[in-house]
Amino acid sequence: MKIREFLPLFIITLFFWCFGTVQSATPKDVLVVGQIAEPKSLDPATITAVNDFRIVMNIYDGLTRYKDGSLEVEPALAKSWDISKDGTVYTFHLRENITFHDGTPFNASAVKFNFDRMLNKKHPYHDVTGPFPLSFFFSSVEKVTVVDEYTVRFQLKEPYAPFLSNLAYPTGLIVSPEAVKKYGEDFGRNPVGTGAYKFVEWESNQRVVVEKNQDYWDGVPKLKAVIFRPITNSNTRVTEMLSGGLDIMVETPPDSLQIFRKKSGFTVYEQAGPHLWFLILNMKEGPFTDIRMRHAVNYAINKKAIVENILKGTATVANSPTPAAFAWAHNDNLEPYPYNPQKAKKLIKEAGYKGAELTFYITEGGSGMLAPKAMGTAIQADLAKIGLDVKIQTFEWNTFLSKVNDGLEGKADMAEMAWMTNDPDTLPYLALRTDAWPDKGGFNSGYYSNPEVDKLLEKARRSTNQQKRAEYYKKMQKIVYEDAPWAFIANWKQNAVSRANVKNFKLQPSFFLLLHDVEKQ
Numbered sequence: 001m002k003i004r005e006f007l008p009l010f011i012i013t014l015f016f017w018c019f020g021t022v023q024s025a026t027p028k029d030v031l032v033v034g035q036i037a038e039p040k041s042l043d044p045a046t047i048t049a050v051n052d053f054r055i056v057m058n059i060y061d062g063l064t065r066y067k068d069g070s071l072e073v074e075p076a077l078a079k080s081w082d083i084s085k086d087g088t089v090y091t092f093h094l095r096e097n098i099t100f101h102d103g104t105p106f107n108a109s110a111v112k113f114n115f116d117r118m119l120n121k122k123h124p125y126h127d128v129t130g131p132f133p134l135s136f137f138f139s140s141v142e143k144v145t146v147v148d149e150y151t152v153r154f155q156l157k158e159p160y161a162p163f164l165s166n167l168a169y170p171t172g173l174i175v176s177p178e179a180v181k182k183y184g185e186d187f188g189r190n191p192v193g194t195g196a197y198k199f200v201e202w203e204s205n206q207r208v209v210v211e212k213n214q215d216y217w218d219g220v221p222k223l224k225a226v227i228f229r230p231i232t233n234s235n236t237r238v239t240e241m242l243s244g245g246l247d248i249m250v251e252t253p254p255d256s257l258q259i260f261r262k263k264s265g266f267t268v269y270e271q272a273g274p275h276l277w278f279l280i281l282n283m284k285e286g287p288f289t290d291i292r293m294r295h296a297v298n299y300a301i302n303k304k305a306i307v308e309n310i311l312k313g314t315a316t317v318a319n320s321p322t323p324a325a326f327a328w329a330h331n332d333n334l335e336p337y338p339y340n341p342q343k344a345k346k347l348i349k350e351a352g353y354k355g356a357e358l359t360f361y362i363t364e365g366g367s368g369m370l371a372p373k374a375m376g377t378a379i380q381a382d383l384a385k386i387g388l389d390v391k392i393q394t395f396e397w398n399t400f401l402s403k404v405n406d407g408l409e410g411k412a413d414m415a416e417m418a419w420m421t422n423d424p425d426t427l428p429y430l431a432l433r434t435d436a437w438p439d440k441g442g443f444n445s446g447y448y449s450n451p452e453v454d455k456l457l458e459k460a461r462r463s464t465n466q467q468k469r470a471e472y473y474k475k476m477q478k479i480v481y482e483d484a485p486w487a488f489i490a491n492w493k494q495n496a497v498s499r500a501n502v503k504n505f506k507l508q509p510s511f512f513l514l515l516h517d518v519e520k521q
Contacts, residue, residue, distance in 0.1 A: 025244050028520050029224040031502070033513065034237045034249040036365050037397040038205055038230040041188030044173035045118050045132050048443075049401065050367035050420050053170045054250065054513040055208055055228050059101075060173035060193030063092055063111070064164050066510050071274075071422060073164045077106065077174060077194065087159035087464050094150040098217045100176035101198040108152035112144045113177040115154075128184050133405070136430050136442065137166040140461075159462050161469060162423040169422050196221045196516040205230060222504075222519035232365050232396065241266075241497060247520065248498045248505065250513065253371065254312035260497045269496045270314075271507035274323040275368055276427065277315070277418045279379070279487035282408040284447035287358070292351040294484040297414075298337035300344040300386045301379055303489055310374045314495065318488040320477040321428050325491070325509065328466060329424040331474040334481050336488065344386045358383075358390045361404060361415035366397035368418035368511070370492055376416055390414075407438035407445050415445065418492075420511040424473050425461045432480060433457055448485035 026032045039052040044060055047053065063078040075081075078092040098106040117125045118132045119141055140160035145153045156163065166172055179192035191199045194217070197210035208228040212221040229246070231237040234253040241249045241260075252260065252268075260266045281288040281297065288294050303317045319336040322329055362376035363369055373394065380390045393412070395403060404415045419427045429436070434449040436442025453476055460472035480486075498505050504517040 026247050029222075030227065031223050031225070031515065031518060031520065032227045032229060032245065032247045034240055034246040035228050035230050036234075036237070036251050036367065036369075037232055039202075039208060039228075040398050040401070042191040042199065042202070042208070043129060043188035044170040044175065044193075045114070045135070046130065046188060047170065048133050048405075049397070050511045051397070053367075053511070055210075056170050056173060056191065056193075057195075057512045058197045058210060058226065058515050059191050059195045059199055060170075060175065061195050062168050062172045062174060063094075064168040064172075066168050066422075066508065066512075068514075069506070069508065071165065071509055073168050076168070077111075081164075088156040090154045090156070090163065091147070092152050092154070094152065095217060096150050098194055099215065100179065100192050100194050101213065102176050102179050102192045104176055104178045106174065106194050107149050108146040109149075110177050111152045111174060112146050113180075114174050115141060115144045117180065118171075125180050125184075129180055129187055131441075132171075133441070133443070134169075134171040134430070136436075137162075137169060137171050137426075159464055161461055161464050161466075162425045165423050197226060200225070216516075218516070221516050223515065226515055234365065234371075244499075246499075247502050248496060248513075250494075250496045251368075251370075252495050252497050254310065254314050257312065257314065257495060257497075265500045267498050267500060267502070269498070269505070269507045270493050271495075271509060272325055272493050273420060273509040273511050274325040274422070275418065275420045275492040275494065275511070276318055276321065276323045276488070277368065277370055277375070277416070277490040277492060278318065278321075279489065280404070280408065280415045280417050280446040281485055281487065282413050282446050283449075283485055284407075284409045286413050287351070287353055287356070288413060288446075290351045290353075291484065292347040293353060294487075295337075296344040296347040296351070296386065297383065297388075298484050298487045299340045299347070300388070301337075301382050301487055301489065302339045303336060304339060306375055306378055307490055310371050310378060311490065311492070315370065315490040315492040318491045319481070320488060321432060321480050321486065322424050322473055322477050323421065323427075323491050326424045326473075329470045329473040331477040331481075333474075334477060337484075341382075341386050348387060353387075355387065355389065358388060358413040359411070360390045360392050361400065361408075361412045362392055362394050363400035363416060364394060364396050366400065366418075368420050368492065368494075369397075369416065370418070370490070372416055375489070404445050405438065405443055407447065409447065417445075420494075422510060424469070425457070428453070428473075428476060428480070429457050429461065432485065446485050448480075448483070450479060450483055453479050453483075 064073040065076040082091045176192035183190045200209040211225040431443040436444040456476040
């Protein structure tokens, strides 16, 4: 290894050897980011959590990306594209002379490899590197064809409105085929992309380290290295930020935001985005197979008190499965279920509920989960007021995800969940369709099923007319609101805190951390 290449890693190692986990100041040109949990993987095609997305977006690129400050797509690894009149053929013209971090070439064959390993079950690396939980994003792809070295064509089965947007999402990021072949099932811990930063090391429950890509096609990053530290305890994260152990902290606890607003030397960032915090209700078995019980839960939870007292006004009360940030597709006519414990008690009595203990899964912390313990405890107390005896079971984030994503049948009656999405299609399509039940590879963990919702979601994703799509989504929201497979709790305004010497940092509506332009002074 050349001395120049060795320096960033040497600085990082010396930094931790000297200062441990808490220190008065982090080195210049090394940015330390306090994350909310340990990543599950750094293979973008296999992850689902924004916590992991924040890291991989700096290691990889996609064919498209979101424009700064929006969810509108622009060219990335593809410099341009053509779309057929019927909306089923996308031809991408790729940038030339780009290499992956391992020195292998980025080209049309690499793009084809990426999508084939996700979508073709017979691909030699499908079982080795999978499963691919968000391959739903590309279920419309019939085949990918290499036209020439820098031209690749996607043939879709039918028109699919979110296609370009999904290519900009982490699931569409392009990985090095040769690295996948080299590392196999361990690729997720040895990531290789074309992004602004190159992977250096991942020490479990301690840090993920990346260093700047000197050959980055879109300009060399300002920072020498970035360290992502998983700190699941929110109080510890705040202490680290205050003591100088972090340069940036994401998902600041609501109680602490005022501290950083008032204290000199810090900058607070807030950015609205498409987020939903909700309760999944088990409709496969138990009391929530009865719609009256599901309505009772929605009426019993004092969502306004949660938003005001626990989240300190950093969120608004949710009214449907479509986040309010999707203004064009959101049904504003649906009023959030009001807090009405008397009505909830009446519904429970009508349902003939016998009072068995209910199991409620919550997590210690995770992507978009806000204050999961406090919120879970408040919900437990609200349900106790209407006669529901709820037992809480708490898990760390990755364990929680595994349990909930596998479905609640035989395990729990309800579970917390939060999603941040890129398109109105994503959350309901992956978590409310009948064909998205866990045994079918989806995230419909509560086993909701309504044929009309299924039809509306299929129509919406096939339509290229935004007005028609909006009509379908608004009808879908009304049905889901009435069926109440979830309790809709909050839409969050994301936040972060940085030290004052961090420059050019901003939050994105995608919820990603894009660190290419960030520097320290």
